[in-house]
Amino acid sequence: MVGADSKPVIGIIGTGAIGGFYGLMLARAGFDVHFLLRSEFSAVAERGLQVDSAVHGTLTLNPVQAYAKAEDMPACDWLLVGAKTTSSAGLAPAIIAAARPGAKVLVLQNGLDVEDSLREWLPDSLHLLGGLCLICVHREGPGHITHQALGAVNVGYHSGPAMGDAARMALVEEGASLFRAAGIDSQAMANLQQARWQKLVWNIPYNGLSVLLGAGTTPLMADADSRALIQALMAEVVQGAKACGHDMPPAYAEYLFTMTEKMPDYWPSMYHDFLHKRPLELEAIYARPLAAAKAAGCELPRIEALYRTLGFIDRRNT
Numbered sequence: 001m002v003g004a005d006s007k008p009v010i011g012i013i014g015t016g017a018i019g020g021f022y023g024l025m026l027a028r029a030g031f032d033v034h035f036l037l038r039s040e041f042s043a044v045a046e047r048g049l050q051v052d053s054a055v056h057g058t059l060t061l062n063p064v065q066a067y068a069k070a071e072d073m074p075a076c077d078w079l080l081v082g083a084k085t086t087s088s089a090g091l092a093p094a095i096i097a098a099a100r101p102g103a104k105v106l107v108l109q110n111g112l113d114v115e116d117s118l119r120e121w122l123p124d125s126l127h128l129l130g131g132l133c134l135i136c137v138h139r140e141g142p143g144h145i146t147h148q149a150l151g152a153v154n155v156g157y158h159s160g161p162a163m164g165d166a167a168r169m170a171l172v173e174e175g176a177s178l179f180r181a182a183g184i185d186s187q188a189m190a191n192l193q194q195a196r197w198q199k200l201v202w203n204i205p206y207n208g209l210s211v212l213l214g215a216g217t218t219p220l221m222a223d224a225d226s227r228a229l230i231q232a233l234m235a236e237v238v239q240g241a242k243a244c245g246h247d248m249p250p251a252y253a254e255y256l257f258t259m260t261e262k263m264p265d266y267w268p269s270m271y272h273d274f275l276h277k278r279p280l281e282l283e284a285i286y287a288r289p290l291a292a293a294k295a296a297g298c299e300l301p302r303i304e305a306l307y308r309t310l311g312f313i314d315r316r317n318t
């Protein structure tokens with residue numbers, strides 16, 4: 001648990017929709033939070049952060065402890081990675097510069113094996129954890145975030161110096177309790193890889209189809225053809241996960257499908273990347289699950305077709 005007398009220093013590596021939202025919530029809960037920014041540094045340093053939330057109302061943080069260079073940040077106990085997977089390769093130096101020895105690095109990204117692509121660049125002394133964010137947020141403008149629905153972060157251990165399950169779960173619980181202290185639902189997960197596959201049951205159909213069909217979740221859920229396509233894609237993810245040794249809970253895809261019907265019209269983060277001509281997270285969300293399933297002897301033809309189509313769109317868009 002996180003006690004009031006032992007509040008850790010938290011660094012946000014990449015302050016976009018996810019990093020900005022969770023960082024602001026943690027700062028407002030009294031944590032010492034430091035934000036690394038890139039294109040929005042000046043705007044946030046001058047005007048702070050604002051979240052327009054359908055759940056919490058309008059929330060602001062001003063001043064913000066904002067940095068353009070990780071070398072200027074204080075040594076952090078927890079580092080929350082909020083940059084897209086498409087920029088992960090260049091993030092390790094920033095993480096290392098801002099990490100206190102033995103720090104915990106929590107990767108708040110979608111996709112499969114996203115921790116692996118960071119692990120190889122990080123020293124063994126750093127703990128690496130994954131955080132699955134179940135939330136609908138996007139950047140409205142510099143330092144301005146819209147939060148439409150949900151909010152939970154589920155945390156699991158990936159790798160590092162923690163020896164044995166008990167030590168790992170203690171760190172996972174510590175991470176989850178940071179979020180809970182900020183009023184955010186957070187569960188400790190014993191199996192991070194299983195949880196990443198479960199999240200893909202949502203992201204594989206909706207992220208890609210939003211780009212391909214130019215539609216948010218409401219029209220996608222209102223049309224018989226797109227509904228059938230979503231269900232077929234979800235079924236393939238469940239099949240791929242099973243081939244890789246991760247059985248989904250019964251009716252898990254149906255649960256996500258029904259959950260989406262109750263959501264406000266939501267444009268997944270991949271659509272925002274497409275709109276702003278940023279690279280799409282195709283490697284983490286499509287290529288790696290496809291490769292993992294294939295290595296396990298399982299072909300996923302609908303997902304493969306979606307991935308190839310998105311690759312074409314992505315190459316012409318950036």
Ligand SMILES: NC(=O)C1=CN([C@@H]2O[C@H](COP(=O)(O)OP(=O)(O)OC[C@H]3O[C@@H](n4cnc5c(N)ncnc54)[C@H](OP(=O)(O)O)[C@@H]3O)[C@@H](O)[C@H]2O)C=CC1
Binds near residue numbers: 017109137
């Ligand atoms: N948005 C959502 O609702 C959800 C998103 N996710 C996942 O969370 C992750 C983050 O998504 P999201 O917050 O939407 O993305 P955003 O594009 O809103 O935010 C990414 C941020 O990282 C910054 N960044 C990238 N590289 C660096 C760098 N080298 N140094 C400093 N800052 C950097 C970007 O800066 P710049 O402004 O310069 O580009 C940007 O502010 C993704 O993996 C996404 O799939 C998961 C669940 C829900």
Ligand SMILES: CC(C)(CO)C(=O)C(=O)O
Binds near residue numbers: 133136199269
């Ligand atoms: C919409 C939702 C909640 C799906 O799990 C999400 O977290 C995402 O966009 O990645």
